[in-house]
Amino acid sequence: MNHDNKLSFAEKLGYGMGDAACGIVYSSVTMFLTWFYTDIYGLSAAAVGVMFLVTRVLDAITDPLTGIVADRVKTRWAIFARGLSGLPYLMPCWR
DSSP states (O other): OOOOOOOOHHHHHHHHHHHHHHHHHHHHHHHHHHHIIIIISOOOHHHHHHHHHHHHHHHHHHHHHHHHHHHHOOOTTHHHHHHHTTHHHHGGGOO
16 A cells, blocks of 8 residues: 555646636636626626625635534434535436
8 A cells, every 4th residue: 555645646636727728717707797787787887896706705714614613513414415426427417
């Protein structure tokens, strides 16, 4: 068994490509929403910027709290909660 904690170049590249894909999707959605809120909905660019800033700050606060709660809560349904992680892959098939 290999106990070396260093990642190989291929592993680093794999993680980087996954993160790049998420970044592309996030940027695309953000650019579309900025255009929609300013040109279609009629908000000022400053209002849209503040809205995005507030959501990022709230996300920075709630994500660690959610992780802490998930780590500390011990229930008999833990095996069921792990099964829920596959739910996003099944949702596109839902009719």
